[in-house]
Amino acid sequence: MVELEAIEMDSIFHALSDATRREMLHELADGERTVGQLAEPFAISLAAASKHIKVLEGAGLIRREIRGRTHLCRLEPGPLASAHQWLSFYERFWSGRLDVLERLLREEDARESTNPKRGDEK
The missing domain is CATH 1.20.5 (Single alpha-helices involved in coiled-coils or other helix-helix interfaces)
Known part of the structure; x- marks a missing residue:
């Protein structure tokens, strides 16, 4: 149990270690956003934004929902x-x-x- 908690905590702090990902979380605190909306303030490609989002997802900090061709992201505060x-x-x-x-x-x-x-x- 302790080892699992350590792995989860490592994943969370790794995700939070990047300024772009922290800003994405800040944006998501105001409501769901598309991948494009999350990428826009940073002038990064959708592929780069997607990599950041995968790290946040892996840490359990966000949830991505696919509606048609649109990927919507939402904050998971737990x-x-x-x-x-x-x-x-x-x-x-x-x-x-x-x-x-x-x-x-x-x-x-x-x-x-x-x-x-x-x-x-x-």
Whole structure:
């Protein structure tokens, strides 16, 4: 089970590692798009767009439906929730570390304001 989850997570993060694919997902958050509509902002060929879409499909991030000759893509948010859950551990980790740093800096500022340096005295 753990190995399957690792493979799925690797696939999700691989798909998200490319700026073009991230932008395609962003576009799909507003509703379904054709392959041509997804390719248009990048000035890439339909073949190149299709390769990006296959990576997103492989990660389970989108679903493609064929209607006649038109390929419509739709966002599948479930895997993004899994990635967010995984990342939330690190968010909590860094938030805790930054809270400690902020506390230490405030303590240092308080010490410096109550004990001015010799050169600072008038």
